[in-house]
Amino acid sequence: MSAAHVPYQLRHRGSPLWLAALVHRLSGVLLAIFLPLHFLALGLAIDGEAKLDGFLRWSEQPLVKLAEGGLVFLLTVHLLGGLRILVIENFPWTGGQKQLATLAAAVSLLAGLAFLARVF
Amino acid sequence: MNVQLYIWQRATAVVMVPLVLGHIVVIFYATRAGMSAADILSRTRGSIVWAAFYGIFVAAVAIHAAIGIRNVLHEWLPLGERRAGRFALVFGLLLAALGARAVAAVVLP
Numbered sequence: 001m002s003a004a005h006v007p008y009q010l011r012h013r014g015s016p017l018w019l020a021a022l023v024h025r026l027s028g029v030l031l032a033i034f035l036p037l038h039f040l041a042l043g044l045a046i047d048g049e050a051k052l053d054g055f056l057r058w059s060e061q062p063l064v065k066l067a068e069g070g071l072v073f074l075l076t077v078h079l080l081g082g083l084r085i086l087v088i089e090n091f092p093w094t095g096g097q098k099q100l101a102t103l104a105a106a107v108s109l110l111a112g113l114a115f116l117a118r119v120f
Numbered sequence: 121m122n123v124q125l126y127i128w129q130r131a132t133a134v135v136m137v138p139l140v141l142g143h144i145v146v147i148f149y150a151t152r153a154g155m156s157a158a159d160i161l162s163r164t165r166g167s168i169v170w171a172a173f174y175g176i177f178v179a180a181v182a183i184h185a186a187i188g189i190r191n192v193l194h195e196w197l198p199l200g201e202r203r204a205g206r207f208a209l210v211f212g213l214l215l216a217a218l219g220a221r222a223v224a225a226v227v228l229p
């Protein structure tokens with residue numbers, strides 16, 4: 001479908017900056033869902049080292065490591081997306097926002113991949 | 121989102137910028153295959169610096185995430201502002217309690 005056939009209400013959805021806003025929101029929701037589980041896992045140490053050790057052994061599974069790489073991506077992309085929002089809201093407008101958002105996504109992807117390279 | 125919530129969300133975001141950066145560095149530094157609880161706890165137990173770092177982090181993220189979840193629930197689900205606010209408040213308190221417990225678990229000697 002060409003741009004001319006997309007209803008005008010939806011045209012902004014093709015913009016990388018709309019996508020950046022969506023990624024920022026979704027990464028925030030996913031991190032918020034993960035946080036209670038993260039806190040519960042760390043809280044295992046209250047009952048002694050052995051319990052936390054048991055959890056750490058469980059987290060050595062490839063799928064868990066893969067998920068952790070995803071979490072590093074989510075945390076980095078939410079940080080960089082948030083920084084962009086803070087700069088836009090508090091400093092004079094500068095161009096190149098689409099390029100900055102793309103760079104943020106690339107850096108976050110690299111951070112996630114670097115984490116996976118470290119743990120595998 | 122009213123002005124007060126907006127200011128709280130942005131203020132906690134500013135507080136968390138260096139904390140998240142620090143946390144990412146810790147993730148890369150501390151995570152390796154075969155990591156043990158003893159490795160982690162030997163660094164954190166009895167440390168006032170880590171207690172302050174993660175104590176502030178938990179407080180900021182509980183506020184920040186609760187306001188964010190409130191906005192998403194209100195804008196994306198057919199929940200009124202009041203119900204979204206109540207759910208977010210409970211979520212924020214839960215995060216603060218679980219986070220404080222997690223910090224205590226790893227820093228108390």
